[in-house]
Amino acid sequence: MCETLKSKYQLTEEIGRGRFGTIFRCFHPNSAVPYACKVIDKSLLSDSTDRECLENEPKFLSLLSPHPNVLQILDVFENDDFLSIVLELCQPLTLLDRIVSNPFSEQQASSLIKKLLEAVVHCHRLGVAHRDIKPDNILFDADDNLKLADFGSAEWFGDGRTMNGVVGTPYYVAPEVLLGRDYTEKVDVWSCGVILYIMLSGIPPFYGDSASEIFEAVIRGNLRFPSRIFRSVSSGAKDLLRKMICRDDSRRFSAEQALSMTPLDSEWR
Incomplete structure (x- = not known):
């Protein structure tokens, strides 16, 4: 996991799991506001299509934020092994x-x-x-x-x-x-x-x-x-x-x- 992510956010319990990674609840040290952090394991990406889809998320959300009805992105961290995206925390039910x-x-x-x-x-x-x-x-x-x-x-x-x-x-x-x-x-x-x-x-x-x-x-x-x-x-x-x-x-x-x-x-x- 990215050391820069760990230095900026405190990750707590797992709140979700997907095909390529895990979603954690996280906090910024200077705030009590909870966020969601999607941590994607790059070793699970099987082809260029998978990689493009996962790269699209932060790219488009960064352009579209903020908007009251679009999920807000807060931060992105990346190293050779993981892509981590910090997002506003939503309810578990869709x-x-x-x-x-x-x-x-x-x-x-x-x-x-x-x-x-x-x-x-x-x-x-x-x-x-x-x-x-x-x-x-x-x-x-x-x-x-x-x-x-x-x-x-x-x-x-x-x-x-x-x-x-x-x-x-x-x-x-x-x-x-x-x-x-x-x-x-x-x-x-x-x-x-x-x-x-x-x-x-x-x-x-x-x-x-x-x-x-x-x-x-x-x-x-x-x-x-x-x-x-x-x-x-x-x-x-x-x-x-x-x-x-x-x-x-x-x-x-x-x-x-x-x-x-x-x-x-x-x-x-």
Whole structure:
């Protein structure tokens, strides 16, 4: 572990473990505020793709911080063996955990998607596409503020430049990504729309028994609102979903357009 990290922060208990390393609770000697420290063992990186993903996190978070709805980065330390990233400490439960545990009211869903879209608009204004927005990557701080995290798959765009490469997670990935076409930052809007759909219904809009079946359903993009599930969902919320989960990305809303349709009073009409 980096000696410079140890000289600046006191690491305490382990609070998480991932594919490449461990997350510890840590403290700065001059502050009682707890942080999270992600310590990545470089010997576990199997290829250049793994290394690029892990290097993306501090690079993009440093550009995007501070923003109230983007996970804040405090420090980065690196030596030949480890990469250590000090981040603001969030609650252990993600948005995925909340979706599994409790149904969302339309008001709650509206409030959360507004915060998520504010984070995405901030990213897009700075030329960054997240490319893997999903409930697992949406955290909450001690005050319950939403935080968009995990920028390992993020990419630059801008000046008309498109992106390529299949990245993302089955339920949330946009069809143009799966089709192998060049794509724009609107892939993030599709993912946010899928998250909103799941918060309002408890089920994904496109599903299957395997990843390949899910991908086929996503590519078809046949968006439906089963009356049994959506009978209490407002027409305004369903209209926004149609504009975000739009198979034709040229007609799909931008993050700013989607945000403008999210009500200030946290409830659609």
